[in-house]
Amino acid sequence: MTAVAGGTSAAEGAGSGEDAFLAAFDAAVAAEERIEPRDWMPDAYRATLVRQMAQHAHSEIIGMQPEANWITRAPSLRRKAILMAKVQDEAGHGLYLYSATETLGTGRDELLDKLHAGRQKYSSIFNYPTLTWADVGAIGWLVDGAAITNQVPLCRCSYGPYARAMIRICKEESFHQRQGFELLLALSEGTPEQHAMAQDAVDRWWWPSLMMFGPPDGESAHSAQSTAWKIKRFSNDELRQRFVDICVPQAEALGLTLPDPDLRWNEEKGGHDFGTVDWSEFQAVLKGNGPCNEERITQRRRAHEDGAWVRDAAAAYAAKQAAGSDEKAVAA
Secondary structure: OOOEOOOHHHHHHHHHHOOOOOOHHHHHHHOOEEEOOOOOOOOOOOOHHHHHHHHHHHHHHHHHHHOOHHHHOOOOOOHHHHHHHHHHHHHHHHHHHHHHHOOOOOOOHHHHHHHHHOOOOOOOHHHHOOOHHHHHHHHHHHHHHHHHHHHHHHOOEHHHHHHHHHHHHHHHHHHHHHHHHHHHHHHOOHHHHHHHHHHHHHHHHHHHHOOOOOOOHHOOOOOHHHHHHOOOOHHHHHHHHHHHHHHHHHHHHHHOOOOOOOEEOOOOOOOEEEOOOOHHHHHHHHHHHHOHHHHHHHHHHHHHHHHHHHHHHHHHHHHHHHHOOOOOOOHH
């Protein structure tokens, strides 16, 4: 996008020129052009992106915890290596997303401070415990599967840095989903006890996975405007329906049952009918009353504090290098 380049906030377009900036911005979005960091954009668009990307980044780093819980207890060296690689990927996803948010002028230190103070959220799905090894498979198949369904359209997000970050993230999440499916398949085809463990994990993670897409469209505060700005491409309910339709045949292939007695094919709509999500549970977890809310944020604060010396050392090294460069420049 070039028509509105040269500004970084709505304030810069104040007065007679603001309407022209806004018109050019709207035209660029309508024409499927990418908005870049130096382009003029409405303050509300910037704030929406910061909120969404921050929540996404927070979810990636908090989401490392439930699975890292099983690294030391993985049943084989192969499974341990796979899980370690996946947790490492999630850290990288957080890095990409924090970096993308910084292009809007909001530093990751500020975002992390808000997360640790409870003023920004992460996905409620990560406030559930991983009780058995099968949970690692259920998270890969269901949670990462829901993430892919939600995030692939973000590769066409109107904001360039976010869209480009999502391309790599979605490729890696696709591997995570396949790994989870393969793990559950191995358990499902194993002993009766292993099959039961896999089924129990799916029973516990199915409904929270449906909650990942957010509240119903009529109750979503941000969905309509985000769609108009082409940050989002589909509504919460559309994505939820797509996810259910994908999972039903996969569950059959796994030999597992999705825990919904109302689940059935609807020929008229060309999709599956399914039961009602317990949104009261969703709201309770979102407000901090889930099984692991306090545990997750406490561990995040502890990890941040434990890493302070690394950040301090990096800053000191950067300052030393900069001072050395200045001395060489003076000498020259």
